[in-house]
Amino acid sequence: xxxxxxxxxxxxxxxxxxxxxxxxxxxxxxxxxxxxxxxxxxxxxxxxxxxxxxxxxxxxxxxxxxxxxxxxxxxxxxxxxxxxxxxxxxxxxxxxxxxxxxxxxxxxxxxxxxxxxxxxxxxxxxxxxxxxxxxxxxxxxxxxxxxxxxxxxxxxxxxxxxxxxxxxxxxxxxxxxxxxxxxxxxxxxxxxxxxxxxxxxxxxxxxxxxxxxxxxx
Amino acid sequence: xxxxxxxxxxxxxxxxxxxxxxxxxxxxxxxxxxxxxxxxxxxxxxxxxxxxxxxxxxxxxxxxxxxxxxxxxxxxxxxxxxxxxxxxxxxxxxxxxxxxxxxxxxxxxxxxxxxxxxxxxxxxxxxxxxxxxxxxxxxxxxxxxxxxxxxxxxxxxxxxxxxxxxxxxxxxxxxxxxxxxxxxxxx
Numbered sequence: 512x513x514x515x516x517x518x519x520x521x522x523x524x525x526x527x528x529x530x531x532x533x534x535x536x537x538x539x540x541x542x543x544x545x546x547x548x549x550x551x552x553x554x555x556x557x558x559x560x561x562x563x564x565x566x567x568x569x570x571x572x573x574x575x576x577x578x579x580x581x582x583x584x585x586x587x588x589x590x591x592x593x594x595x596x597x598x599x600x601x602x603x604x605x606x607x608x609x610x611x612x613x614x615x616x617x618x619x620x621x622x623x624x625x626x627x628x629x630x631x632x633x634x635x636x637x638x639x640x641x642x643x644x645x646x647x648x649x650x651x652x653x654x655x656x657x658x659x660x661x662x663x664x665x666x667x668x669x670x671x672x673x674x675x676x677x678x679x680x681x682x683x684x685x686x687x688x689x690x691x692x693x694x695x696x697x698x699x700x701x702x703x704x705x706x707x708x709x710x711x712x713x714x715x716x717x718x719x720x721x722x723x724x725x726x727x728x
Numbered sequence: 729x730x731x732x733x734x735x736x737x738x739x740x741x742x743x744x745x746x747x748x749x750x751x752x753x754x755x756x757x758x759x760x761x762x763x764x765x766x767x768x769x770x771x772x773x774x775x776x777x778x779x780x781x782x783x784x785x786x787x788x789x790x791x792x793x794x795x796x797x798x799x800x801x802x803x804x805x806x807x808x809x810x811x812x813x814x815x816x817x818x819x820x821x822x823x824x825x826x827x828x829x830x831x832x833x834x835x836x837x838x839x840x841x842x843x844x845x846x847x848x849x850x851x852x853x854x855x856x857x858x859x860x861x862x863x864x865x866x867x868x869x870x871x872x873x874x875x876x877x878x879x880x881x882x883x884x885x886x887x888x889x890x891x892x893x894x895x896x897x898x899x900x901x902x903x904x905x906x907x908x909x910x911x912x913x914x915x
Contacts, residue, residue: 559818561754561755561756561757561760561818562754563754563756563757565889566885566886566889567874567886567889569872569874569886569889569890569892569893570889570892570893570896571885571889571892572750572751572752572753572754572892573748573751575751575752575754576751576752597818598817598818598820599818599819599820603764605757605760605761607757607760609757645757647761650764654761
């Protein structure tokens with residue numbers, strides 16, 4: 512629970528401490544990797560992983576502790592790498608992921624106003640994510656970089672929004688879905704780059720790892 | 729009723745005390761890539777201490793009544809040593825029995841904000857020794873400046889994040905110094 516609090520803090524959603532029911536929505540723009548675009552590695556190999564969660568570009572160690580295992584679990588079924596390890600691999604393959612959360616400016620103030628009015632003044636704020644994947648295929652090889660963008664929305668109180676996104680049960684599940692979609696796109700983009708250095712083939716898992724009880728609105 | 733609600737909300741927004749630790753020291757891509765390319769095989773990490781500077785934080789950083797501490801019962805100097813060890817391990821260059829040892833002393837450690845701007849600074853003298861003799865010594869300093877917030881619930885974690893971000897940056901500053909890494913490789 513403590514970690515979840517920090518996860519929320521990482522998301523810039525401090526307003527949830529105000530006793531008004533909050534709803535979480537995953538932005539629809541990124542979505543799943545389309546099956547026709549999906550690739551997998553023919554001979555997947557282990558990779559050393561470095562994962563850092565950031566808030567507005569600054570390291571957020573607490574959120575890193577929360578999000579790193581979720582990210583690794585989301586990447587495993589993608590069939591791009593055989594394993595994710597903490598120590599150098601035999602050939603030096605290295606994958607670095609900077610998961611940068613950019614909270615909407617003034618989100619805290621909006622949440623404050625919503626709490627103050629018991630939800631009469633509605634709130635709809637966005638947490639943006641800019642995730643940088645850096646892959647070094649082997650010792651001395653040039654770095655392949657891919658950036659994936661995503662967003663998570665929070666709605667509280669009376670606020671009409673035409674299409675707020677895919678509604679999730681809670682913040683934790685919303686974060687898991689954002690991470691799963693980012694993982695799928697990030698690894699797919701890396702693998703499709705000629706500099707990836709490994710043979711790839713079309714295909715891969717049919718769907719993303721379960722976006723835990725997601726419901727469409 | 730509304731007044732009370734306003735009071736509670738205001739309190740939440742302005743105070744929201746947090747007591748936490750700086751978190752686990754993880755490796756950074758920058759330091760690991762620098763270390764991989766560095767011309768030395770392995771290094772150990774010795775003792776890091778805090779210089780006796782009046783008012784310098786060694787066990788907690790305080791922002792608006794909230795505190796951030798080093799992990800466990802250690803000091804920020806211990807945390808810096810653990811962070812260096814983490815970077816060396818991740819690059820395959822850590823060996824506790826290595827003849828070249830990195831030790832040091834924090835000489836500046838501060839974070840603060842004034843509701844509008846925040847700033848944090850960390851400086852440490854890094855030394856390389858072999859067989860107990862110091863072969864190289866240099867001080868590195870890194871700073872962060874950011875736009876702070878009126879509400880503590882935003883300002884406090886923001887300050888803590890910027891402060892903890894100084895550690896990987898300070899370590900990268902040392903490993904970016906060709907003379908420092910050369911000293912680790914010299915016989």
